Amino acid sequence: MDGTMLPEVTAVGVIIKAILILAVISAIAGFGTYIERKVLAFMQRRVGPNHVGPYGLLQLAADGIKLFTKEDIIPQHANRLIFAVAPAITAATAFIALGAVPVFPGFTIPFVDVYVPSIASDVNVGILFVLGMMAAGLYGPLLAGMAQSNKWGILGSARTAIQFLSYEVVTGLSLLAPIMMVGSLSFVDFNNYQSDGTWLVVYQPVAFILFLIAGYAETNRTPFDLLEHEAEIVSGYVTEYSGMRWGMFFIGEYANMITIGIIASVVFLGGYNDWWIFPGWIMILAKIAFSFFFMLWVRAAWPHVRPDQLMWLCWKVLMPLAVINVVITGIVMMAG
Amino acid sequence: MGLEKFKNRNVGTQNYKKLDLTHPPKSGWCRFKQVASRTFKPELFVGLWVTLREMINALFRGKMHTTQYPLEKLPISPRYRAIHEMLRLLESGHYRCIGCGLCEKICISNCIAMETRYDENQRKEVSEYTINFGRCIFCGYCAEVCPELAIVHGGRYENASEQRASFSLFEDMLTPIDKLNLQQEYQGFGAISPNADDNIKKTPLAY
Numbered sequence: 278m279d280g281t282m283l284p285e286v287t288a289v290g291v292i293i294k295a296i297l298i299l300a301v302i303s304a305i306a307g308f309g310t311y312i313e314r315k316v317l318a319f320m321q322r323r324v325g326p327n328h329v330g331p332y333g334l335l336q337l338a339a340d341g342i343k344l345f346t347k348e349d350i351i352p353q354h355a356n357r358l359i360f361a362v363a364p365a366i367t368a369a370t371a372f373i374a375l376g377a378v379p380v381f382p383g384f385t386i387p388f389v390d391v392y393v394p395s396i397a398s399d400v401n402v403g404i405l406f407v408l409g410m411m412a413a414g415l416y417g418p419l420l421a422g423m424a425q426s427n428k429w430g431i432l433g434s435a436r437t438a439i440q441f442l443s444y445e446v447v448t449g450l451s452l453l454a455p456i457m458m459v460g461s462l463s464f465v466d467f468n469n470y471q472s473d474g475t476w477l478v479v480y481q482p483v484a485f486i487l488f489l490i491a492g493y494a495e496t497n498r499t500p501f502d503l504l505e506h507e508a509e510i511v512s513g514y515v516t517e518y519s520g521m522r523w524g525m526f527f528i529g530e531y532a533n534m535i536t537i538g539i540i541a542s543v544v545f546l547g548g549y550n551d552w553w554i555f556p557g558w559i560m561i562l563a564k565i566a567f568s569f570f571f572m573l574w575v576r577a578a579w580p581h582v583r584p585d586q587l588m589w590l591c592w593k594v595l596m597p598l599a600v601i602n603v604v605i606t607g608i609v610m611m612a613g
Numbered sequence: 614m615g616l617e618k619f620k621n622r623n624v625g626t627q628n629y630k631k632l633d634l635t636h637p638p639k640s641g642w643c644r645f646k647q648v649a650s651r652t653f654k655p656e657l658f659v660g661l662w663v664t665l666r667e668m669i670n671a672l673f674r675g676k677m678h679t680t681q682y683p684l685e686k687l688p689i690s691p692r693y694r695a696i697h698e699m700l701r702l703l704e705s706g707h708y709r710c711i712g713c714g715l716c717e718k719i720c721i722s723n724c725i726a727m728e729t730r731y732d733e734n735q736r737k738e739v740s741e742y743t744i745n746f747g748r749c750i751f752c753g754y755c756a757e758v759c760p761e762l763a764i765v766h767g768g769r770y771e772n773a774s775e776q777r778a779s780f781s782l783f784e785d786m787l788t789p790i791d792k793l794n795l796q797q798e799y800q801g802f803g804a805i806s807p808n809a810d811d812n813i814k815k816t817p818l819a820y
Contacts (some may be wrong), residue, residue, distance in 0.1 A: 317672050319668045319672055322670065322671040322678040323677070323679050324677060324679040325672075327681075344622060575661070577664045578660040578661045579657065579661075594652075
């Protein structure tokens with residue numbers, strides 16, 4: 278970015294971007310539930326929702342009406358304050374994390390000549406901020422499970438703690454190698470590093486796979502869907518939740534899925550750089566969409582693991598691999 | 614032979630025949646080899662391919678498995694015992710029931726009630742005939758005992774109604790006189806369903 282086109286970061290711009298993120302991502306997160314049901318149905322040779330609107334597209338509206346008008350129950354012996362706050366933690370942190378993630382290339386608004394970087398705030402520790410926010414989001418399930426005085430909830434929050442202890446070290450260590458190569462924690466620098474067309478996944482395939490695995494554990498997706506595993510612990514941390522409080526957990530989860538998709542695209546898959554004849558914004562949309570689809574695909578194909586297997590996997594397999602990857606990256610960088 | 618053999622519930626003391634399973638790894642190196650082979654075998658991707666293949670089958674090759682029930686229905690077997698039907702004679706159009714009362718006698722849940730009288734031709738005439746479907750267990754004895762094939766089980770299985778009486782009157786079950794040419798003859802207790810040929814599949818031994 279040359280000096281003549283300074284990004285126009287004003288308070289108004291940031292507020293507009295924040296509102297856009299909130300509106301667009303919550304809409305997409307809601308729509309993601311429809312996509313998930315449809316894709317899973319197709320993979321099991323079913324039709325999926327198809328009665329509300331054409332191809333069931335308005336299922337989202339029906340679900341929204343149902344969630345909003347459902348009775349909001351707080352169990353008798355629950356800690357009312359924490360019970361009420363916990364879903365807000367999940368939803369809020371999911372959206373806050375998106376504040377430091379760039380989605381599209383910066384563009385200039387025609388006629389007024391204002392250059393707009395497509396990121397709410399380009400924090401220079403962007404990756405740390407986003408990972409920290411997503412990690413803080415796990416307090417939602419943790420507190421929700423403990424506040425509802427339900428044994429399934431307690432089991433769910435115990436599993437949250439297990440999951441939290443397992444994947445977090447892998448996420449950090451797997452992203453450490455790309456950070457060493459780029460030399461910055463800002464997502465925009467990651468994107469610019471790959472502007473020559475070589476994706477970082479070519480240099481760091483192991484880190485990419487490790488990050489995907491840890492990301493699936495972070496977003497609480499199958500095969501690491503342990504927090505609310507229906508077959509084992511009813512609904513885990515959301516057992517006692519109903520109505521919009523439950524919906525906030527759901528929106529937070531889907532927003533996190535999108536965030537993981539964006540991070541994987543920007544850090545490993547070339548970000549929003551132009552590729553061949555496709556402009557950058559189409560490229561990153563395609564990458565995020567594929568990343569989202571891959572999460573659903575994996576859910577349809579692979580079974581769950583047990584919590585102890587997740588701990589075993591993360592601490593005994595993935596963490597050593599990540600450390601070895603970091604060491605080898607360091608040696609190659611020193612030699613080169 | 615006494616029962617002592619079966620009363621022994623102590624698991625492990627009986628002579629079980631063990632399957633020839635693979636043995637667990639003994640040394641650390643064997644364990645490592647197992648982990649490595651499980652890690653690098655493409656089995657996970659086989660799973661991904663299977664689900665993707667089913668999705669392609671469903672979307673593009675017309676192998677969607679769903680029957681969209683209220684809109685499309687599967688053909689029902691002639692053996693199915695749903696709401697009863699009263700059949701008519703094809704020649705005269707008169708109902709077949711001769712008022713013998715056998716169905717009322719044999720009904721094990723006492724749900725058939727009928728009254729008969731002699732008409733002007735000294736022929737038995739059914740004046741009242743109802744089946745209480747709140748009690749009927751659809752055992753099929755009435756259809757089996759009927760000497761004239763007058764009462765049979767039809768294929769009408771959607772029994773939801775605002776009133777319990779909606780199905781149970783003689784006139785409701787009787788074939789409408791203008792639809793006499795559409796009246797299906799009961800095919801017998803061994804009849805196969807009309808789509809039986811389509812349902813024949815190879816035994817899945819491939820896996």
